[in-house]
Amino acid sequence: MLRIIRFSSLFLLVLVAGIWAYAWVSKSPHENLAEAFANRLAGVFGQEMAVPSAAGGGMQLPAGMSLGGPFELINQAGQPVTERDFAGRWLLVYFGFTYCPDVCPTELGIIASALDAMGPAGELVTPILITIDPQRDTPDQLADYVSRFHPRMQGLTGTAEQVAAVARRYRVYFARVQRPDMTDYLMDHSSFIYLVGPDAKVRALFRKETSPEVIAAATQAQMRAPRNPAL
Ligand code: NI
DSSP states (O other), X not given: OHHHHXXXXXXXXXXXXXXXXXXXXXXXXXXXXXXXXXXXXXHHHOHHHHSOOTTXXXXXXXXXXXXXXXXXXXXXXXXXXXGGGGTXXXXXXXXXXXXXXXXXXXXXXXXXXXXXXXXXXXXGEEEEEEESOTTTOOHHHHHHHHTTTOTTOEEEBOOHHHHHHHHHHTTOOEEEEOOTTOSSOEEEEOOEEEXXXXXXXXXXXXXXXXXXXXXXXXXXXXXXXXXXXXX
């Protein structure tokens, strides 16, 4: 019996190390290593493991982990905003940048489709893009960009310090990447859609390429769920 346990733990260890190595070689420029690992792990053990569906889909936060909270940013009209300006509202938040060639437009399109899929309930949810490239994403640039995805989508920017602070609160990874063959730089960044409750805290997050239907269902389930005041 002991041998079986030893053998199985060795097997598990080798398997996890293998997935880590695989994640490292196969990660896309938009994924950081931890995210790539979580995605590959979910691929091996089945979607249910990384995406528990207690509230109808989306990744639940590990116990004791709190994301979101206060921020100070600048809205697309050039006015300062904080989380208090959105108090009482549900938000679907994405961190990205307007020069992003592929992933950001896809994910912002998914947010817009999720709101449409929710019907009238979607009107209670504000879609937000927070840029991780404040150097190029001015309020005007953001206003023009977000309006292409959804008429109510808000684009938020800020100083480099303000953006770094809000990214820390959401544990968003981002880094500037300069390829020798390109004149413009790119931003490498983690890609999650965050469902934020009326108290500015993250209630659920959705991995890249989660379907709009899953996001819509999970958002509505969270909006209906009675809130434990201790959380
Ligand atoms: Ni992007």
